[in-house]
Amino acid sequence: MNATTTGRFAAPHEPTYRILLIEDDLGDALLVEELLHDTGLRFELTTRTTLAEARAELAATPIDCILLDLHLPDVSGTDAVTTVRSMAPHTAVIVLTGLAEAQAGPDAMAAGAQDYLVKGKVEADLLHRTVRYAVYRSETERASSEAQAARLRAEENARLERGLLPQPILDTSTVRVTSRYLPGATLALLGGDFLDVVEGDGGLLHAVVGDVSGHGPDAAALGVCLRIAWRSLVLGGHRGDDLLHLMERILLAERGGQHMFATCTLLTLDQKAGTATLHLAGHHEPLLTTSEGTRELEAAHGIALGIFSGPHRWPATVVPLPATGALTLYTDGLTEGHSGAANERLGVEGLLELIATLPAEDPAVQVDLLIKETHELNAGRHSDDLAVLRLDWGSPPARS
Template identity: 85%
Template sequence: MTAATVTGPAAAAGEPTYRILLIEDDLGDALLVEELLYDTGLRYELITRPTLAEARTALAGTAIDCILLDLHLPDVSGIDAVAAVRALAPHTAVIVLTGLSEAQAGTDAMAAGAQDYLVKGKVEADLLYRTVRYAVYRSQTERAGAEAQAARLRAEENARLERGLLPQPILDTSTVTVTSRYLPGASMALLGGDFLDVVEGDEGLLHAVIGDVSGHGPDAAALGVCLRIAWRSLVLGGHRGDDLLHLMERILIAERGTRHMFATCTILTLDQKAATATLHLAGHHEPLLTTPEGTRELTAAHGVALGIAPELRSWPATVLALPATGALTLYTDGLTEGHNGATKERLGVEGLLALIGNQPTADPAAHVDLLIKEANELNAGRHTDDVAVLRLDWGTRPTRP
């Protein structure tokens, strides 16, 4: 039977349309249910299927609000029928149709997950009306509760991951302003494998890292947390440059196990007294330098991503002179890989620089928030990769040795 919207003679104004699937192999009983539905005054679309197998196809292709289920089908019967339907449509209201002699079957069906039951031969239009409406309402309420619980669990998991991926900077005497942001790759998604951190060493130098573990989901996030903690511990232990990256790579290889995962990262050491920044790029792109004259991408030597070719150990250093006032912005590629508006082209670094050029730069936090917002809007909210941004601002003219 093809679904079509039917309005009973007593339908109230504003009545919602219920999409109803009747699973019934007896043509007489199916016709009786259809006549009763018409007399209820409900607005409905009715699909009738004689077997569970055919109902499975209907459920796969159509959103259903309510299922009227006969307990005696050619391919399944009894409580097994309820369990099978609930497995196919766990958030759809199920009303069981029982026979006059099956006094216990209805309550057993509700214990198995049905919202309600009706006894054939004792159903009138007003009873069917109330039962369908209440069953759909209860099902929607249960679904909303399940979604709210899932959202709470995701929020709690994100909070735990955020503590590992986005720690509080360790700053003692540094006057550098640190701004960090993280945006998951999809709405309500768990944080992924991007990570960042900033610590001030005993020598007064400021050390920063930003990185991106390949892949998405909890495995990437766990490895990102591991690398972030390893970086902080190694930096505070005095490791620097290619030695630091070599140890991080060893940890990555040990922690990834049999999974073919790698990580890109940038490590930076900012020396305010010497007015220099030392960069090591491990498969990562260059940071951006903002001065009163504007923003540009830095030029730096590139090294291999961690975990790609462990035998190379090639991460050359680049030492850059810093202006008296400025900012360095480190970011992951989720910020630039989205579409540039309606075009099929990626935003890229040039598009990112164009966005920055049109923004006020007085407030670093507002600047980063606006940059992420505009990049996401250009991509029409389709960002699928995590976005991490770390900005370091300084404004006091360094004392050169």
């Protein structure tokens, strides 16, 4: 039975309560409905006679308050309360007990009900107050639970961020480092993208941007592991092909039974020689910005880490650099979105066209504008995690 109605004495601005009555006695159900009419509440009443029917209703319809009889054909006692609470953990539950069940109400509240009422002793004013206060307490509990979940997400994000987004180790280098990281889903933890920059011997600047397959804490944990391994190995003197072999061994050991893999770009910037040395492991090329504009560098490719075991080669590409410029390393989240009404993938070509329209600004401002524009073009669609690392040297390149 369903009923949408307003109490006889409802206030003009009274909210409408969506109430589910789970009661197999039709006589008691009619009495409850009559009492609701006298409460002054605005309500939408749905009545179900079994817990199985109630389960289907709760799955299909949002409910503010459940009035629950403790003696149903398919469940009874506090088991009814715990079962209903498991089905609707953030919905107010008011238990209806019999005159001879003195302990049933307190037991029901101990099992999770917000309140209880004794059949035959309920008046309209009492029912009015009980429903309103139970819904209020339930909403307060929900808000508190959501706030606690948000705090836990923020704390976990902070821990992961410290691992995925470390402070660059720069001793004498004059290169300016700009980094950004955004998870692909709203409220999501950081994903498996990672980046890092360290200065090695002889003033060489080493950088990495990588992307672990998948999302969530497992991908993030493996990303943290690979980022820390990269920093330790670079500071220990490992370079290029040798470095990637060791990173792959670590990935295979740390991924456990999950078949995760990782792509990455390794970069060594030598300002004295005016060169950048690239190693690509399943990742795309960086972008080079000069006074003439921005273009994608051409570089040799190697296989992603962890695709299959066996000996691999990751060839090196040495690129000459101008005295002034910028290199941008990034993950797929910057190009895999869709652009505008045409719903076409942005891609590297679209990214370069977009960069050409951006005003000449401070590097950090330009990176933020680029991310903002790609997100707006994607029109709120889901996108991959996004990591951007930009390295600027010399004076800021002017736009031609």
